[in-house]
């Protein structure tokens with residue numbers, strides 16, 4: 255997939271205020287500081303698109319980015335660009351928030367994830383430097399209860415040795431096997447090395463094609 259356009263559109267405090275649901279949408283979520291905004295910038299090849307930060311809790315609203323992409327083999331002037339939305343969501347598990355704020359986050363995220371009709375897939379980001387964390391497994395199990403489609407994206411793979419990353423990826427997937435019969439698709443990424451970019455974009459492209467096909471039936 256070739257990204258033709260990547261533009262920030264709007265930040266919404268609630269799913270009802272999100273843009274008109276007229277195209278496939280992909281959301282990125284994970285623990286605060288896991289690298290959601292950096293991954294979005296890496297995928298869109300624009301370092302300035304989503305605001306990144308060293309201090310957790312930077313992203314607080316539902317942020318829509320307007321995307322237009324072309325397939326790898328496209329005919330210039332003939333192949334139409336496919337429109338889709340990319341969504342940067344605020345992170346969970348940020349220690350320095352009040353109960354009230356946490357509850358607000360939970361309500362906003364649950365409503366968005368469960369009610370946004372055009373949401374095709376949720377990318378759940380997991381920091382590849384750590385052992386499996388309860389908060390991540392709980393969030394994933396919650397998605398399962400809600401029967402929502404998701405993939406796992408391991409981030410910051412450049413920060414540790416390949417051996418350490420593989421070990422953490424394996425432990426995480428093993429922890430999931432305790433409650434999941436089938437594992438979702440997973441990707442190992444580095445925003446710095448642009449690792450995993452092609453695979454994620456290819457996945458989105460395939461989903462976009464399936465959505466289009468389903469719409470024709």
Ligand code: GTP
Nearest residue numbers: 286287288289290291292306307311312313345445
């Ligand atoms: P919140 O919006 O606060 O929840 O954070 P976020 O998940 O959007 O994280 P963000 O992309 O802002 O990144 C957090 C920090 O991790 C920043 O200092 C990034 O530069 C760093 N970071 C993110 N991805 C990578 C990566 O792949 N490799 C390395 N080395 N650093 C990364």
Ligand code: MG
Nearest residue numbers: 290291312313
């Ligand atoms: Mg962010």
